Amino acid sequence: MDQTEQHAPDSSDLSYCPAPAAPAGRVAGPPYADCVECGKPTEYGVATPGVVLCPVCEWQDAQRTACSG
Structure with missing residues (x-):
């Protein structure tokens, strides 16, 4: 590989455990949605x-999917 073709690593090159996703487009209530x-x-x-x-349930889901270090 030529030295001019090297690039610095960006966030897509790094391996990491993503944070639990929050619902996109949060809408304020009332009325409030029921937990699935x-x-x-x-x-x-x-x-x-x-x-x-x-x-x-959000907390329990985060605990189940959290990285173990």
Whole structure:
């Protein structure tokens, strides 16, 4: 490989564990959407797109998907 073809690593080159994703386009309530896991009210309005979880299920999901170092 020619020295002129080398490039500095950018964020797409690095391996990392991404943070849990929050629902895109959060919409304020009321009315509040129900959690898809347990059915309890969430902090998101009913018009929020994507999967919405209550605070407890969000925390448990983050614990399940967290990096183990």
